[in-house]
Amino acid sequence: MPMYSGRRIERQQLPYHLKLFNSHTERLMGYLGNVSEEGFMLISELPLIVGADFSVELRIPGRDAGGDNCMVPIRLDATCQWCREDANPRHYDSGFKVLDGSPEYGQLVKSLRDYFSFSPLNTPA
Structure with missing residues (x-):
């Protein structure tokens, strides 16, 4: 089957991979390679x-209610x-x-886009 190469969805490449787990077994499935609002690539x-449909969980660094570091789960x-x-x-x-993205997943994609995007400086060089 030929691969469609005319992608129109902006993806954010991740130089540091986030872990992805199977929600049912809690086992590590792999690492995110890139993300978009519509999907992601798993390595x-x-x-x-x-x-096949999968229930998965991302665990990203965050802070709990007390301000301590913790891993925040994002399920989808x-x-x-x-697969190749x-x-x-x-x-x-x-x-x-x-299929069923949470608001937290949408926020993750937005945060990654903002973090890895270049924005022009308002001051002259």
């Missing part, structure tokens, strides 16, 4: 079943759209479409 050590449901071998041996890239 894993095992190939995933294309067409997603369908695996494709990664450039790294024994790793696979899988594309997911988010």
